[in-house]
Amino acid sequence: MSAGRKIRSKSTDWCTPKKYVDAITDFFGGEICLDPCSNEFSIVNATNEYRLPENDGLKLDWNYKTIFVNPPYGRNFENGTSIKDWLKKCCDTYQMSNDCEIVALVPVATNTSHWKNYVFGKAASICFLYDTRLKFLENGKESGKGAPMACCLIYYGKRKNAFEKHFSKYGAIVHNIIKEE
Numbered sequence: 001m002s003a004g005r006k007i008r009s010k011s012t013d014w015c016t017p018k019k020y021v022d023a024i025t026d027f028f029g030g031e032i033c034l035d036p037c038s039n040e041f042s043i044v045n046a047t048n049e050y051r052l053p054e055n056d057g058l059k060l061d062w063n064y065k066t067i068f069v070n071p072p073y074g075r076n077f078e079n080g081t082s083i084k085d086w087l088k089k090c091c092d093t094y095q096m097s098n099d100c101e102i103v104a105l106v107p108v109a110t111n112t113s114h115w116k117n118y119v120f121g122k123a124a125s126i127c128f129l130y131d132t133r134l135k136f137l138e139n140g141k142e143s144g145k146g147a148p149m150a151c152c153l154i155y156y157g158k159r160k161n162a163f164e165k166h167f168s169k170y171g172a173i174v175h176n177i178i179k180e181e
Contacts, residue, residue, distance in 0.1 A: 014136040015042050016070045016105055020153075020170070024068050024103050027166045033064035037071050037086065044068060058085055062093045062100070069104040083107070084114035087154075091118040094156035101157035108150040121176055124160040127153040129171040 016024075021044050025032055035046035036057025042049070048064060050057040052072070058081060071086035083106060090102045108128060109115055119126065134151045135142065152171065155163045164173045 028066040032066055032068045034062060034067045036062060036069060058089055065100055067102040073107060087114045087118040090156055091122045104154045108152050119154055123154045123156050123176055125155040125163045126174045127167040127171040
């Protein structure tokens with residue numbers, strides 16, 4: 001988890017804290033159908049999981065109704081991918097399906113090309129988390145260390161008002177200017 005900063009841990013398995021897993025599961029009606037970048041320590045318990053590195057979620061199909069993405073935050077030098085590729089896949093999947101919902105937990109990096117190309121004007125809503133130093137689970141355990149950057153939940157879907165109602169207790173909500181059906 002670097003988001004362009006020096007990596008401060010040797011761990012590559014940064015897992016979503018339970019309160020956010022529970023909130024996202026509840027928002028999706030009790031089931032996360034796909035976690036495309038899971039790992040052996042994940043507590044997401046999606047119905048379908050692609051576990052890195054064996055099953056690369058960037059290369060596999062995301063044809064599922066509800067998708068939660070907590071992508072690797074650093075650059076993968078072996079295959080040349082980064083968080084930009086994960087946000088592009090979120091955006092493309094939603095635009096192609098228009099029937100799925102995706103929530104992505106990512107660092108706030110509004111000055112980057114991936115935000116400009118795949119978040120602004122593409123996602124329905126963004127929840128800028130009040131937990132400015134989000135405490136991810138490290139290898140499945142609470143580490144007490146906070147993330148070195150602010151994080152947010154990005155929502156691709158048609159229920160932006162429901163997203164706001166559900167997640168406003170976790171952070172400030174901003175809606176993109178896109179048509180809601």
